[in-house]
Amino acid sequence: MANLISSSAVRALRNGLVKTSRNQTTFRTINTSLQLKQASSNASVCSKSNVTEKKLKNWVSWGFDENDKFMDRVDTHVTFFVTISLCLVGGSFILSYLPDPGMQEWAQREAYLQLRTKEKLGLPPIDINYIDPAKIKLPTDEELGDTEIII
Template sequence: MATITRVCRSALRPHNSRLIGANLTRIAGISTSKKNKDTISLSDEVIQKEKVDTQENTAVTNKNWISWGFSYESEVKDNTTMHMTFFASVTLCIVTGGFVWAYMPDFRMIDWAQREAYLQLRQREAEGLPLIDPNVVDPEKFELPEDEELGGVEIII
């Protein structure tokens, strides 16, 4: 524990940078040697092939590419079509359609009917009339059955 503390303290001092690697190698078993075996170099053919592919504007597909379903041959065409479709459906249809629907005029006149009802109620209150007229339809315009015609039928009003 004391050795690790000493190493950490010496790591804070810039002049002891040579000792940090040696102490960590001794304590933790960390190797800092170069690994020449793990490096590879690309052959000129692979680099040339990539340059030719990019110059011809052909899409080089990734081997792990999963298509969105718009194009199974070209990854670039598939992604471009997917982005354009989602832009059109979300931005143009939902956002613009919602904006138009929210601010379109009252074509069914629902709000007009409610405003007109409030105006009629205010007018009837000002004139001292009942709010709802019991004779909305003139009784002379229709015939009611006589009591004898109704017989024993109970009438609930």
């Protein structure tokens, strides 16, 4: 989205600058003459088509704009800035500072704290009667019969 906004803003600025000198471009040559009249009369005028042909002769587009070299470069720079700076660098920064997913680190710290307190009190890490034996309903030996029990 930011690429579109900046691209359209740069394109509008570029179009405004091009409208001021659409058909003719003035080039000034360097003159070492001491006479003022000769220096000012050496400005030559050429058509824009000759200038663009010379500029675009060896130009290879980045693939963002096939016709305008300036917009092609602007779009390329904006896209690479957004992709590398914001997505890769910013994304990795955000991912590295995300909160603990699934509260795994908290659960491990809490388990170590529980173990430490039980060791100080002299209790076993896991109580033998963690679940009340009266609540567990086991089958009798007759119900099991010859079933193999693997522990």
